[in-house]
Amino acid sequence: MTEALQLHLGAFARLTDDDRARLARIAARHVREIGPRRDLVREGEKPRAMILILDGWAATYKQLRDGRRQITSFLIPGDPGDANVFVLARLDHSIASITPVRYAELSQADFDALVVESPSIARALWGHELATASIHREWVLNVGQRTAFERIAHLVCELFWKLEAVGLTQGFRCDWPLTQADIAEATGLTSVHVNRTLQQMRREGLIEIAGRKLAILNLARLQCVASFNPDYLHLGGGAADLGSSSRQGQ
Amino acid sequence: MTEALQLHLGAFARLTDDDRARLARIAARHVREIGPRRDLVREGEKPRAMILILDGWAATYKQLRDGRRQITSFLIPGDPGDANVFVLARLDHSIASITPVRYAELSQADFDALVVESPSIARALWGHELATASIHREWVLNVGQRTAFERIAHLVCELFWKLEAVGLTQGFRCDWPLTQADIAEATGLTSVHVNRTLQQMRREGLIEIAGRKLAILNLARLQCVASFNPDYLHLGGGAADLGSSSRQGQ
């Protein structure tokens, strides 16, 4: 199931059938599986391979010596971990699974071959890297300026749009394997406060989380209170139009 | 004076004299100057060119509709703005000068030529992009988990190391054109609280800021209280060693 991967990268460059086949072939090469809540790679390690998430959710995180942890992004099916591997000496962050995860490992040789053989794929990977940086900037804004309520609303919007882009939503519902502690680590809050804030969002008829599933009851209003503008996700061609229309919602 | 640029990119790939000449030539092509506190490019614009800072300080920032502003990175001489230009449809952030700034604009044609003619430069730009993403992750950690005191100490360390890498320090001193409001916008604090925190850092004999100049009085201790580990800056070969030694300081 590399469909998500295709969809994801397809947002950044027009891929030919040939490209798609190539991607599928390489992604099928070194597939691994791992249980929930385990590290795929660890900060400080010498990078061995680039990771492509095929199935399940993961998170990248950084940690201070005293235990404070900050999740810096979530990885869903189709997301490449970053290409640190091929230029930088050491990994600056860890990646951990949230659910059980199936993922592919691209060796440097695989990566080089892919990039040389297909300029489109190279361009798509480049685009993905830029989009990732953009998302990181939005997270800095999120954690630096927004209130708890806005932060969580924003995170929910972001993940919903990302899932939507790879076909993993059903109407206004989707999987939601994150614990309140996960949300806390991603937003720089405590799980206690996340709990109270989620209750408030439920009371206001914005969202509903139950049984590892999320339902968005009022997307327009959720995006409005989060001052969420999906442009920063750079989700393919349609994004610009959707973005401008959602801006009016504010 | 493209020396800083050479030094900066040289950290990510071995550049030949030829590469250096090429860089210097292109950077000299479209040079512009701009006064302090003005926007170089604005969020939402269609990107026209990639920016290379030749002289002066700038900041990238994002803004919410109600005026809350978050600085997401500082640009010093030698820093390229990111290469959004060539893949993404719209800029997701603005860039503003802090001091008067001299900068070069690379058109897409310039960029393509550079990348095609020199794989080393392409690799260096790629490396810079990855390092930028890494710095963003550290900022998320900074704003999400650290206390005000730690955040500011961390920011000071980061800028000092970056300046050092391009030869813009004198011993433990360097230029410091940032106002307390700038620091506040970069750390997600208010300028009032930045003020009080800086006073505390001065009282504790860590740093001294006066007349747009910074003096670091005790770098080891400053890095320690900030839990600063320079690895994430990916500053060329030496960084790994320096990083591990500074880790012992903790």
Add this chain to the structure above:
DNA sequence: CGGCAGATTGATTGGGGTCAAGGGCTGTGG
């Protein structure tokens, strides 16, 4: 039927925000 992870609740605290008023430096114009 325990055991455990995750969700929930209450009471209390505290870091940092807000508001408002001065103080100082520096550049500019007279």
Add this chain to the structure above:
DNA sequence: CCACAGCCCTTGACCCCAATCAATCTGCCG
């Protein structure tokens, strides 16, 4: 060379959002 303006820094008093601490509750799994 002085005077004023504007930006920045500084200070004080007060407030509030979110953290902390400490149970309790719930649902799931073996």
